[in-house]
Amino acid sequence: xxxxxxxxEGAVAIARRPNxxxxxxxxxxxxxxxxxxxxxxxxxxxxxxxxxxxGAPVTGVPEIVSLSIVGIVFLQLSNTLRVRRFIRxxxxxxxxxxxxxxxxxxxxxxxxxxxxxxxxxxVYFVWPKFIDAWEEKIYIGDIGHFTMVTWPILAIxxxxxxxxxxxxxxxxxxxxxxxxxxxxEDIGK
Amino acid sequence: xxxxxxxxxxxxxxxxxxxxxxxxxxVLMGLSFVAVWMIKDNINIAGSLIAKSAxxxxxxxxxxxxxxxxxxxxxxxxTGMGRDTFDVAGQAFRKVKGGLGMxxxxxxxxxAAINGTSIASASVFTKLAVPELMRLGYTxxxxxxxxxxxxxxxxxxxxxLLLIVxxxxxxxxxxxxxxAGIVPGLLLAAAxxxxxxxxxxxxxxxxxxxxxxxxxxxxLFSSREMLxxxxxVALLIVIVLGGIYGGVFTPVEAGGVGALGALVxxxxxxxxxxxxxxxxxxxTGVVTAAISFLIISAHMYAxxxxxxxxxxxxxxxxxxxxxxxxxxxxxxxxxxxxLGTILDAVSIxxxxxxxxxxxMIAANVDLVWFGIITIIAVEIGLLTPPLGLAVFxxxxxxxxxxxxxxxxxxxxxxxAVTMLIVLALVTAIPQLALFLVYLG
Numbered sequence: 001x002x003x004x005x006x007x008x009e010g011a012v013a014i015a016r017r018p019n020x021x022x023x024x025x026x027x028x029x030x031x032x033x034x035x036x037x038x039x040x041x042x043x044x045x046x047x048x049x050x051x052x053x054x055g056a057p058v059t060g061v062p063e064i065v066s067l068s069i070v071g072i073v074f075l076q077l078s079n080t081l082r083v084r085r086f087i088r089x090x091x092x093x094x095x096x097x098x099x100x101x102x103x104x105x106x107x108x109x110x111x112x113x114x115x116x117x118x119x120x121x122x123v124y125f126v127w128p129k130f131i132d133a134w135e136e137k138i139y140i141g142d143i144g145h146f147t148m149v150t151w152p153i154l155a156i157x158x159x160x161x162x163x164x165x166x167x168x169x170x171x172x173x174x175x176x177x178x179x180x181x182x183x184x185e186d187i188g189k
Numbered sequence: 190x191x192x193x194x195x196x197x198x199x200x201x202x203x204x205x206x207x208x209x210x211x212x213x214x215x216v217l218m219g220l221s222f223v224a225v226w227m228i229k230d231n232i233n234i235a236g237s238l239i240a241k242s243a244x245x246x247x248x249x250x251x252x253x254x255x256x257x258x259x260x261x262x263x264x265x266x267x268t269g270m271g272r273d274t275f276d277v278a279g280q281a282f283r284k285v286k287g288g289l290g291m292x293x294x295x296x297x298x299x300x301a302a303i304n305g306t307s308i309a310s311a312s313v314f315t316k317l318a319v320p321e322l323m324r325l326g327y328t329x330x331x332x333x334x335x336x337x338x339x340x341x342x343x344x345x346x347x348x349x350l351l352l353i354v355x356x357x358x359x360x361x362x363x364x365x366x367x368x369a370g371i372v373p374g375l376l377l378a379a380a381x382x383x384x385x386x387x388x389x390x391x392x393x394x395x396x397x398x399x400x401x402x403x404x405x406x407x408x409l410f411s412s413r414e415m416l417x418x419x420x421x422v423a424l425l426i427v428i429v430l431g432g433i434y435g436g437v438f439t440p441v442e443a444g445g446v447g448a449l450g451a452l453v454x455x456x457x458x459x460x461x462x463x464x465x466x467x468x469x470x471x472x473t474g475v476v477t478a479a480i481s482f483l484i485i486s487a488h489m490y491a492x493x494x495x496x497x498x499x500x501x502x503x504x505x506x507x508x509x510x511x512x513x514x515x516x517x518x519x520x521x522x523x524x525x526x527x528l529g530t531i532l533d534a535v536s537i538x539x540x541x542x543x544x545x546x547x548x549m550i551a552a553n554v555d556l557v558w559f560g561i562i563t564i565i566a567v568e569i570g571l572l573t574p575p576l577g578l579a580v581f582x583x584x585x586x587x588x589x590x591x592x593x594x595x596x597x598x599x600x601x602x603x604x605a606v607t608m609l610i611v612l613a614l615v616t617a618i619p620q621l622a623l624f625l626v627y628l629g
Contacts, residue, residue, distance in 0.1 A: 034470035037256045037477070044253070044445030048438070062250040065441065069252040069481070070244065076478035085475045086212040087483055089533065093210030111211040118219040122243050125236035129244065150244075157243050 026078040026167060029160055033075030040068055060146030067140070070153050074160040078167045081115075102179050109175035115168035123161040130154035192228045196497025199224040203540065204532075213536050217486035218242075221493035228496050238492055246488035247481050250441060251356070251363060256477040257444030258348045262304040263469045264451035265425070268460045271313040273418035274299050279321075280410055287389035287396060289325055290335045291382045293318045297339035298378040301346035303425045303447075305353070311340035311579050315586040329592045331388070331396045334600020337579050339381060341568045341608065344534070346374035348429060348444070350480070351567065354535055355560045357484060358491075358542050362557075363440045364433050369557045369622040371430075373565065376621065377611045384607045395603075421454040480535065487539035500547045507548055514552055518616060521545060522566045529570010537567055558615075561622040565612045572605040574598045 043061060051057040080086060093111075096104035132138065133151040141147040190198070199220045206216045218239065226235040265271070278296040282288035296318075297310055304310060314336045322332035344351045347367035356363035388396050410418070429447045432438035438446065455461035494500055507517060521541075528537045542563075549559055571579040580597045615621050 030471060030474055033478075034467075034474045037260065037473055038470055040253065041257060041260060041445050041448050044257070044442055045449045048442050048446055065253040066248045066250045069256070070248050072256065072474070073247060073478050073481040073485075074243075076474040077482060080475045080478040080482075083475065085479055086214065087479050087533065087535065088210055088212045089207055089531075089536075090210050092208060107209065111209075111215070114219055115212055115215045118215050118222070121222060121236070122218070122239050125240040126243055129240050153248075154244065161243070 022166065022170065023082065026082050026163060029075045029163060030079035033072045036068060036072050036075065040065060040072075060141060060148070063141045063146055063148055067148060067150070067153050071156045074156050074164075077160055078163040081164055081167045081171070086115075105175045105179040109172050109179065112168050112172040112175060116165055116172060119161055119165040119168060123158055123165060126154060126157050126161065130158050190227070192497045193499055193502055195224050195227050196494060196499035199493065199497075200499075200540070207532060207536065213533075213539075214482045214486040217483075217490045217539065221486070221489040224493045225489075225496055228493075238489055242485050242489045242492070246485040249357075250439075252481065252484075253441040254348075254353050254363060254444045255350070255480060256473055257441065257448050258305040258350065258353070259473045259476050260469060261348075261425075261429075261444060261448040261451050262306055262309050263472055264448065264455055264461070264466075265300075265303050266309050266313050267465055267469060268421075268451065268455040268458065270303065270422050270425075270454075271296070271300050271310075272317055274422055275314070275317050275321075276410065277415050277418050280415065287385045289318075289322055290327065290331065290385045290389075290396070293322065293335050294339045294342075294378055294381045294385070297336075297342050298346060298375065299422060299426075301343040301349075301374065302430060303348075303422060303451075304343060305348040305350040306343055310343035311336065311582040312586045314340060315583045316588070319587065319589070323589075326397045326399065328396060328398055328600075329589070330596045330600035332600070333583055333587070333592055333597045334602070334604060335381075335385065337572055337583050337597055337601040338604025338607070339378070340579050340583075341571060341604075342374055342378055344564060344568055345370050345377060345561075347371065347433075348440075348447075349564070351534055351538070351564050352560065353440075354480065354484070355538055355542070355563060358487060358538060359546055359556055359560060361560055365557045365626050366560050367430070367433055367440065368626045369561050370564070372621050372625060373561055373611065373615050376614070377565075377608065380607050380611050381604060384603055388603060421458070425450055425454070483535055483539060487543075490539065491543035494543050500544055503544060504548050504551060514554070517548070517552065518554075518562075522562065522612065522616065525563060525566040526569050526573075529567055530573045532570075534567045534571060537570070538563065555619060555623060557626055558619045558622045562612060562616050565608060565615065569605055569608045569612065572598075572601045572608070 043058065043064065047058040047061045088111075093104060093108060096107060098104075130151060133149070133154050137149055138151070139147045139149045203216055203220055206220075207213055222235045222239055225238055226232050229235070275292065275296040278292035278299070279289055282292040282295065285291060293314065297314060300310055300313070315333070318336055319332045322335070323329060343349065347370045349367070349370060352366040352370055353363055355361065356366050385396075425447055428450050429443045432443045432446065433440055452461075452466070455466075512520070525537060525541065528541070532540070546556075549556065574580075580594065580601060583597055584592075584594055
């Protein structure tokens with residue numbers, strides 16, 4: 001579904017150089033998200049086979065899946081942005097980066113600034129919800145059947161959201177450096 | 190500014206910013222946030238909407254289908270089941286003129302039943318079928334065109350990521366949508382085969398410059414080999430479609446069992462290593478995050494639209510214009526196909542559905558059928574310039590750089606026309622999509 005990134009290799013290499021430690025962080029989050037997907041896959045199979053073969057389904061699977069999907073998506077978000085696979089229509093930008101690289105990077109820096117602002121706003125407004133859920137021990141499910149507190153998921157949204165906002169900031173800095181900075185020889189690569 | 194004007198302004202800006210290459214989810218979230226803030230004149234209402242969307246928009250059991258069917262589709266791709274299907278179909282059609290073209294369609298239709306995205310089909314079959322077609326004397330244009338055209342089957346024949354996204358946004362049963370996609374999908378595949386027959390008969394130069402080599406194709410595999418090749422594919426189809434259609438599994442469970450099944454088959458065939466499986470999981474994460482985050486942003490956008498009262502006003506206009514349902518549908522489908530030439534499939538559905546769903550519900554349109562015709566219309570856009578996504582994927586995967594983007598668009602044109610005809614058919618005869626759904 002996602003567009004293949006049509007960024008020039010040069011720009012990607014530069015984006016990785018100054019923040020490789022940060023890159024390790026986004027990768028670690030993505031690894032956790034990928035393992036979580038695998039765990040959900042196994043859980044569903046244990047439930048299905050438990051039900052058919054032994055008449056013993058696992059309780060709470062729908063609740064676990066519904067909360068997990070939020071965690072999985074936010075854990076993957078910064079890495080998805082880092083490898084430039086956020087869904088976008090890159091025909092015009094791609095062409096500009098080739099024909100008028102400086103203007104292309106300026107346009108792209110606007111996109112990344114917008115991303116930084118939007119994700120930052122989201123984190124800012126989720127934060128109080130996390131505090132509430134933590135202090136009030138808010139949970140989903142039915143008591144006596146299956147319950148699960150919601151603060152870990154909200155913590156993931158805040159934490160992984162912050163990392164994603166930072167990734168937007170790094171992309172932004174990269175674009176500005178290429179457009180206006182000293183890396184003139186990188187333009188048009 | 191009135192709330193209606195704010196709503197309209199947001200939509201216009203949205204389309205412009207998406208065209209300018211801004212990330213679609215950021216556009217939807219950012220503009221919805223600002224629009225709600227303006228409508229309510231209170232930033233905290235906009236803030237609680239963005240927080241609520243992040244926390245709850247995708248917190249639903251049904252969203253489990255996205256990563257699970259993506260895992261399954263990717264496993265099926267790396268396992269070489271695409272190649273097996275293509276081999277078997279190639280042998281089945283070997284005696285017919287244009288047979289390998291038809292085999293490409295048939296293999297895609299079967300592959301589509303174990304794999305949820307057009308993109309996966311397009312990339313697998315570009316590498317597989319295009320060199321083989323050209324070797325047998327097909328023109329480059331036809332070779333890439335038939336792959337582009339038939340890759341679209343992946344989105345119509347269940348499991349399908351686009352049907353899942355439609356079901357989530359429109360709140361329609363994903364199982365029912367999957368069932369409804371089967372007959373139109375097979376109909377489209379059959380129509381493609383007829384199209385190839387017509388092209389071979391009346392436009393032979395489009396298909397081949399100096400005569401096809403089809404019909405001299407030797408038998409390459411024994412029946413036993415064919416069975417061995419098809420057994421895993423058939424097994425997965427039975428698990429997924431049989432499970433959902435027979436009411437044994439929810440779509441989420443079918444995705445989970447199907448994914449595990451694909452993994453077991455891959456291990457049994459010794460076609461997967463630990464690093465390959467790890468890549469599958471990582472790629473799944475990327476695809477899942479990209480689509481799900483788009484759905485979160487669409488949730489905000491839908492709420493913003495409701496606050497702007499734009500869907501209500503649109504409904505009143507349509508009432509006042511006294512349009513017949515047919516005229517309304519034709520208008521809608523034309524709009525979708527046109528949007529498909531500039532936006533990608535998921536974005537189109539996210540932007541238009543919250544606007545038109547209330548109108549369609551008021552007109553008592555069957556939403557399952559509505560989903561199927563929406564998907565076909567969106568898919569036509571995948572084949573048309575300037576932004577035919579399927580065509581771009583083929584270009585990326587093409588090893589032969591002499592084939593230009595334009596050649597792919599021209600080659601795909603007959604198939605896009607065929608899709609239009611099938612779209613008209615399914616629109617005129619809803620039973621094509623619905624009779625299986627209401628059978629049980």
